[in-house]
Amino acid sequence: MRNPQRSQRLAFSLLFLATLLIVVPVGMVIVIICQKGIGAINWQFLTDMPRQGMRAGGIFPAIIGTIYLVLGAIVFALPIGVMAAIYLSEYSRDNLLTRVIKLAIVNLAGVPSVVYGLFGLALFVVFFRFGASILSGSLTLGVMILPLIVTASREALESVPYSFREVSLSLGASKWQTIRHIVLPNAVSGILTGTILGLGRAAGETAPILFTVAAFYLPQLPHSIFDQVMALPYHLYVISTQVPNVDEKIRYGTALVLLTLVLFMNLVAIIVRYQFRKRKKW
């Protein structure tokens, strides 16, 4: 007869070990990138053009490009995403249409990122003739982060207690007035969390921008939304696989800037969520 206490101890240590196997490598990746990349970071690296075939100089155009793309994606996805969430949480009934919409969102969230790239190429670049441009890239990234924003916003809206709505409606407010003045304000931090996570996701993705906007190397900054730009994740890909003899410091530096940008946004999202839970009125 086995001793149940002993097998429990053994099982729990194995579970703990498995957890370490995930957490320790993550910690190591972050520490390694910080340690080796921090030496490359200085004002010039962040604000200068790449020089000598990207083997020297800075990464300024890639940073600017990523900021433009991310802002573009959010301008497109946020209104549609929040309105879709309002539809699902406030207006939809339990019918076939709602099921189809939910299924579409689940699907959109699971489409491989490179397929988004193909989609952006076929629809925005070729069919709409936007060319490889900030516009095409932003729209592609926007469609990609749409499900994330819808899901987060819907959760936030649905967590507003039903009694809030009843009180507002009983005071004679219309449905839209109730949503606009009662439900949305109480859901704003949840929506914000989703939006920031979407920003982080859009900033880090490479495959969707490969054929829709990203430039290998551009000597000047973009002038309009129809220009190509460099982008941080693509730049990291380029200098680590396509260009030989790039100083390791520059690679690590670029990785550090990208990682910092993405993790910073996630951190902000976590803090917003935490603050929100603390101040919750119900």
Add this chain to the structure above:
Amino acid sequence: MRRIKEFIIEKFILLSGLASVLFVALIFLFLLKEGLAVFKSVTPLDFLFGKSWYPISEPARLGILPLILGSLLVTLGAAVISIPIGVACAIYIAEVAPARLKEVLKAGVELLAAIPSVVLGFIGMITLVPWVKSVFGLPTGLTALSGSIILAFMAMPTIVSIAEDALYSVPKSYKEGAFALGATHWQTIYRVMLPAASSGILAAVMLGVGRVIGETMAVMMITGNAAVMPRSFLEPIRTLTATIAAEMGEAVVGSEHYFALFTIGIVLFIISFVINVSADLFLHKRQ
């Protein structure tokens, strides 16, 4: 006046709700529009089961079997690594970890999910690839195995967070009932919690695998990109996703090669569609 305003707003909201359906339809339609053209020059069977992928030779040979097998091999490896570790970690976080550690671990897993794949690919190239090369004494460390290891780390956050949710939503009374019968905590987890959460855990695994099949950048950077029939984990291979990402830049719009890459996109879209819809079914079964 107010009525009209409400009416317009409500229509806008409905339209936005339909936008997701529209985008899924558009993705599929445009993949079909560009991808089906390839079947003018190659039959669907030859395309799916052809053993050589030489898209720019003359005449082009467009068989994607090596790419499909490459994707499957890498995914299999990643699944073998990530499923046990991921589910174990989910159990630890949901059941065993003390409250404060739990929050830290959850944040750690979220952090892993947030790391861009190109950064993981970069780190894999610099640390993992030389390690694999020297441990196994290979001519190159850019192998299916390296890809599987990095991809396992991309699947784990998905598996952990969804499996943890599934365990968390098992009714408390199940657990209390088991305790009342004198079961130890581990016996309760193993005999009661896991079976009760099984459909959620299955969904977690499926979504994790779905993420792996669709992953592009990391896999392109560390699997060596050799479009040959894979024979072992210790050789370079090439996946469906990496083929699109690596070759679309050079394919001429409207060429056979361009169409073929879109057809690969259709294959990927269908795979992810099936995985996501069935995972969703499993997730809703438990509620």
